[in-house]
Amino acid sequence: MDTKLCLITQRSARDPKCKFDALLHHVCNERSLAECFHSLDGRKAVGVDGIRKEDYAKNLEGNLQMLANRIKSMSYRPQPVREKLIPKEGKPGATRPLGIGCLEDKIVQKGFAQVLEAIYEPLFLDCSYGFRPGRNCHDAVKKLHHTLYSQPISTVVDIDIKAYFNTIDHKWLMQMLELKISDRKFLRYIGRMLKAGVLREGEFHITDEGTPQGSLVSPVLSNIYLHYVLDLWFEHELKKHCIGRAWLFRYADDAIACFECEEDAQKYAETLPGRMAKFGLEVSAEKSAMVHFCKNSTKDRNGTFNFLGFTFYLGMSRSNRRIPKVRTNRKKFKVKLRRVKEWMQQVKTGRRIGWIWDTFRAKIRGHIQYFGVSFNTKNVERFLYEATRIVFKWLNRRSQRKSYTWDGFSKFQKQFPLPKVCVVHKLF
Numbered sequence: 001m002d003t004k005l006c007l008i009t010q011r012s013a014r015d016p017k018c019k020f021d022a023l024l025h026h027v028c029n030e031r032s033l034a035e036c037f038h039s040l041d042g043r044k045a046v047g048v049d050g051i052r053k054e055d056y057a058k059n060l061e062g063n064l065q066m067l068a069n070r071i072k073s074m075s076y077r078p079q080p081v082r083e084k085l086i087p088k089e090g091k092p093g094a095t096r097p098l099g100i101g102c103l104e105d106k107i108v109q110k111g112f113a114q115v116l117e118a119i120y121e122p123l124f125l126d127c128s129y130g131f132r133p134g135r136n137c138h139d140a141v142k143k144l145h146h147t148l149y150s151q152p153i154s155t156v157v158d159i160d161i162k163a164y165f166n167t168i169d170h171k172w173l174m175q176m177l178e179l180k181i182s183d184r185k186f187l188r189y190i191g192r193m194l195k196a197g198v199l200r201e202g203e204f205h206i207t208d209e210g211t212p213q214g215s216l217v218s219p220v221l222s223n224i225y226l227h228y229v230l231d232l233w234f235e236h237e238l239k240k241h242c243i244g245r246a247w248l249f250r251y252a253d254d255a256i257a258c259f260e261c262e263e264d265a266q267k268y269a270e271t272l273p274g275r276m277a278k279f280g281l282e283v284s285a286e287k288s289a290m291v292h293f294c295k296n297s298t299k300d301r302n303g304t305f306n307f308l309g310f311t312f313y314l315g316m317s318r319s320n321r322r323i324p325k326v327r328t329n330r331k332k333f334k335v336k337l338r339r340v341k342e343w344m345q346q347v348k349t350g351r352r353i354g355w356i357w358d359t360f361r362a363k364i365r366g367h368i369q370y371f372g373v374s375f376n377t378k379n380v381e382r383f384l385y386e387a388t389r390i391v392f393k394w395l396n397r398r399s400q401r402k403s404y405t406w407d408g409f410s411k412f413q414k415q416f417p418l419p420k421v422c423v424v425h426k427l428f
Contacts, residue, residue, distance in 0.1 A: 005118040012180075013122035020119060021182040024189070027111035028071035033064045036110035040103070047102030048082050048199050056103050067104060074185060078105045078196040080204055081212045097166070099198065099212025109216035112190065116220045119180055124223065125231045130252035131219035137251060137308045138425045141326065141373065144249045144307060145427045147258060148324035151245065154294045155265035156312075157257045158305045159272060160287035164253035165218065166210040168225050169280035170194050176228045193217060209280065222252065229279045230255065238268060249307070256307050258293075265290055295322045306331075310373070325375040326427070333383060336367065340387045344394035353395065357416055360391055365419045372424035380421045388418070 004026055011018060026032060037060065042053035056063055070076035081099035088094040101109065117133070124132065129140035147153070161167075174191060181187055198205045198212065211218040234248045234257070244260030246268075259265040269290050273283045291303035295314060304313040309332045315325040340363070347356055364384060371380050392409050396402045404412065 005114060008115070008118040009122055012119050016123055019180055019182045023115055023181065023183045023186040024071070026115050027108065027186075028068045030061070030064045030068050032111055033068055033107055034060070036107045036114075037064065039110060040106055045082075045084070045100045047100050047105065048079055049102045049104075051103050053103060063104075064107075067107070071108065071189075074188070076108070076189075078102075078108070078193050080197040080199045081105075081215065083198045083200045083212075097198075097213065099214040101212070101215055105193075105196075106216055108189075109193065112186075112193070113217045113220050115186075116217070116224070120220065120224055120227070123180075124227055125235060127231055127235070127248040128223060128227065128250050130250065130254075131223055137370075138373070140249055140251045141308055141310055142425065142427050144256060144258075145312070145324055145326065147247050147249075148293070148295075148312065151247070151258070152260050152296075153247075153258045154292070155259045155262045156291045156293045156305050157259070157265050157269050158287075158289050158291065158307070159255055159257070159269075160284040161253045161255075161276065162282045162284045163210075164281065165213050165222060167281055168210050168222065170209060172279050173221060173225055176224060190217070190221075219252075225279075226250065226253065226255075229276065229281065233275060238271075241267070251308055254308065256305065262292075293324075295324070309371070310376075315375070326373060327376050328371050328379040328383070333379065336383065337386055337390065340390050341394075344391055348394045348398050356391070356395070357412075360387075361416075361418055363387075368419055368421060369424055372422055374423055374425070374427040377421050377423060384418060384421065388413070 008020065008026075012020075037053075037056070040053060046052055067076065079102045081101045084098045084100055085095035086098050088096050121132065129135045129137070129143075148156075170191070173194070174187065177187060177190065193215070194211065195207060196212075197207055211221050231248065231250065234246070239246055242259070242261070242264040244264055246260070246264055247258045249256045249258075257265070257268055259268065269288070276283050289303075289305065291305045293302055293305070293312075293314065302314045304311050306312070306329050309329050310326045311329045312324055312326055314322045317323045340360075343363075344356075347359075364387065367383060368380055371383070392404065392406070395404060395409075
């Protein structure tokens with residue numbers, strides 16, 4: 001399977017205008033389906049059919065053979081996804097829908113996602129970082145910081161798309177796919193996945209737009225959509241009419257545009273809503289902003305902007321120069337502390353202190369792994385201090401008798417220390 005996908009990738013890179021007319025056989029064979037099955041996480045929640053990975057594995061060969069035959073004969077139909085509402089970070093009471101698919105649907109989605117990724121990965125622009133192999137959040141943050149540091153940028157535009165994954169237009173998406181794919185059966189199955197529907201509170205709802213968050217094929221489809229709607233338009237259309245230089249950085253639907261001239265930034269901010277509306281998307285005026293961000297400005301009117309959990313701002317270097325720096329976003333900081341509090345309220349009773357402390361150390365290790373970037377060590381240290389005080393407070397509420405004094409807790413920390421704060425990701 002890997003060799004076949006590599007050949008697709010090589011052909012797509014060699015001839016960007018080529019169209020692929022025979023793709024379904026890469027998915028509907030038992031070997032590729034078996035590889036997709038084994039790559040799935042068996043601990044995930046089950047879909048509407050209630051089948052778990054271990055149950056499906058009892059007759060794996062027979063099940064995969066039947067599935068492959070159904071795909072070949074076009075009799076396979078994806079089942080509705082089970083919708084689960086999960087809390088939004090930083091918005092108490094607000095939720096976002098998560099689609100939980102059936103196991104067989106996940107197997108097929110994985111196969112389709114691999115084929116689509118093989119076709120489009122060579123075509124995606126360097127400005128795109130989300131859901132791509134070999135790229136992650138810190139790559140985007142590092143590249144954005146390097147551009148702000150080395151280029152004469154005056155203005156930054158942060159655009160937010162309202163409910164992006166839920167508002168992708170199916171007709172436009174299929175037309176975009178047809179530019180590269182002429183295999184009608186392959187496209188029909190993608191259409192079926194998009195139209196599979198949602199089981200919401202026991203009732204079936206038809207999905208006329210959007211891709212279900214949680215689907216294995218949604219990330220690559222969402223990237224393809226914004227590749228045509230935003231990336232190519234910015235690179236080949238908008239830049240032609242700019243007075244100065246311009247740069248775009250996009251992680252999924254989170255996009256930051258940097259401009260050398262403020263007039264270009266204003267033009268971008270004015271024309272983008274119309275461009276998005278043409279493809280069924282809406283720009284959120286409340287969450288979008290145009291920020292003055294000039295290192296050499298004599299006027300102290302520079303602002304800040306947020307990207308992937310970090311706040312970018314202009315600070316002073318050791319040589320007394322203005323340079324771009326990053327820190328943990330304040331909203332994210334509060335959300336993470338609230339999560340520690342909620343977790344401690346759940347586990348303060350019925351769990352051993354040793355288990356609680358080991359789990360807390362793992363959470364701290366994960367926080368350092370993500371937020372441990374250049375310029376941000378003080379914020380990470382502050383998070384550790386505040387989070388540790390929360391744990392101390394709730395450990396003493398396990399019973400009417402206090403478990404620890406602060407001196408005793410400090411001795412416990414020395415014996416079982418927390419991970420040390422360090423710069424995991426250097427921006428220079």
